[in-house]
Amino acid sequence: MNFADFFAMGGYAWYVWPSWLLTAFILLWNVIAPQRKHRQLLQQLRTQTKREHLKRARQSNRSQSP
């Protein structure tokens, strides 16, 4: 089972491999993109809640102090 024949795919290499590679790429892309978006969303939400805590802290001590 040498690799040359395997890659040649009986002369149809230019059709079989592009379709397999395209599918592999799309499958990978559709897993990695949501995963990255998930991490990005958590990060975004974290900064939002932190900003809100800060604003609330400033608001509460501003209303107590005068």
Add this chain to the structure above:
Amino acid sequence: MSPTIDSTIPDLQVINAVVTRSDLELFEPVSFNCTRGQVIHMVGQNGVGKTTLMRSICGFRVLHSGQILWDNKDIEKNKNFYLNSAYLGHRDAHSPLQTAWESLHFYQQLYTPGANKGDIDPLLNKLDLLAQADVSVDHLSFGQKRKLAIARLLLSERKLWLLDEPFSGVDRAGRELIENIFVQHISSMGMIVLTNHGRLQNSQLLGCVSELELFQHNIMLKEL
């Protein structure tokens, strides 16, 4: 604040209603009761959601939370509610391709199929629009279109009137005319829920007005 609620007379109950616009709550939960012979005057700054709440009361929009009851039944798919109320929104519901008279005639046949055509002209006269009877709605001024919409309300003979800024664009004489119509409606045990920028002038009307303030919903405020 509201007179004794007689359970037999159907009235409108709004119980801590909250409305959202693109997932943001617009105002603090609102509750009020509207019974016979009463006017609810909704006030609040621009953009607080008066129109949105009005459209939710009409059932066009689903409430984020809270309930709206008519005759102690939820208004959703409640045909009884829709047949007892009339709505006047920012769009005054007259197709520009028809003349004033034709438009009223169309609504008259829609509300009460058998009614005779005769009593459209006196109605137009009452709102001094008789001169514009055969003018296409397109050529009417904004105030005249508003008065034509009020004429449609009178045609519908409904108990509950839900009005969104009924006076916008109407001159002072027209305004007095419309407020008199409101007084007649209230005296014949009707109900009005209206939003309006500015004060109502008619003294008789002011007697039975209860004001409803909408407060901007603010997360910070909520925590304090």
Add this chain to the structure above:
Amino acid sequence: MNVLLKFYHRLGSPREFYKISSALIPWLGWTSLILILLASYLGLVVAPSDYQQGDSYRIIYVHVPSAWLSMFIYVVLAVSAAIGLIWRMKMAYVIMICSAAPGAWFTMVALITGSLWGKPMWGTWWEWDARLTSELLLMFLYIGIIALYNSFDERRVAEKSTAILAIVGVINVPIIHYSVEWWNTLHQGSTVMRADGPAMDVRMLWPLLIMAFGFNLYYGLTLMQRARNQVLVQEARSSWVQSLVTEREQQ
């Protein structure tokens, strides 16, 4: 039976859904990976080459599963649209809209691999074969759904309108498929992809079934991931998201 019902209700609340999907994702990920790799190995190496088409038929292991899956996803999309409309379940709409994107991707894969396979077999890149044409029309349906959903600014209205379109679409998919099938046989006689029927050699058939099953699991994976993100976006203001974010920070 009530275990299933309870699970169904738990799926209903966004918070529970987030937990369940987070737990499911690694499992779905690994199993689908193993299945796809196994099927690829079987399909590319073990399966004998077709006496008529030589090795070009191996594209079937990618083309047919994605075509089947694109149809299956549209049905799932329409069913969750119906659930959303009838029982007003928020999560059903989330599942609906999060399946639209993978559906469109797999239809595109099916179209491209179909034309890549058509070149050696029929000699042209695009052949108005019944299956390819109905796949193309399915692609337009997906584009319609995604375009309609994104053209509204109020999410609540967008969900209901897209649900209506999905249900109207799912009723029309079989009609489109059979009318195209009928039209194709009228014009050209049936160009049956011979290697497609179940009469295939069993060693050719097994990789196809494993790959199809792997693709289905893969769809579950990408759906869970996208739905999880959508839930986070929709529930950003709710308290459980804020506590989740702060508690995850301490880890």
Add this chain to the structure above:
Amino acid sequence: MTSTLYRLFLRDCKHHLRKQSDILNPLCFFVIICSLFPLGLSADRELLNTIGGGVIWVSVLLSMMMGLNQIFRDDYEAGVLEQFLFTHTTLTQVALAKIAAFWCLSALPMIILAPVMGTAYHLNGDQILVLMMGLTLGTPTLALLGSIGAALTLNLKNGGVLLAILILPLFAPVLIFGAGMVSAVGMGLPVNAQLSLLGALMFGSLSLAPFATSFALKNSLDY
């Protein structure tokens, strides 16, 4: 009950007649498209005869698409649509009346014009007859399915383009059977299969589409 449907139908017809452009524009669009194809291809009789049915059907499809965009828009923008909720007439009746008025004033003229276009494409007598029969059975389905799309894209800014993307895939079966009939008659084959299928599609969409349209209309009032 039907009297309200009839009255709504008359009112919509009057509206369309008042606003001539709503009817004449799609009609001129239909004629222009039909006469463009020979310029693009060639005036060879044989070629025109084979593509005649398909070209006329596609032009009917496209000009109906233009008209469909407007059927609810006038009443929606004037605010008349939301008032129907406060009366006995249901939105399904309103939708049916508008679709019937639209069909009478945009599809019917095209069916009447079809023989003229047919002769321009050298279709013989049977083909023109079959073309008209197909159009009479097929255009109601187009109007019904198109009205769902029109109701869905009512309150959108880019509604027109979106309507085409949503609805054209659903028109494919009607186009296939309709155009198929004309070429089948050309080859002397029987056409009763296509006719019955077009009839089935018509009655199917007649029974299902108005409910989807009324639901979409109610949904578009939710602003």
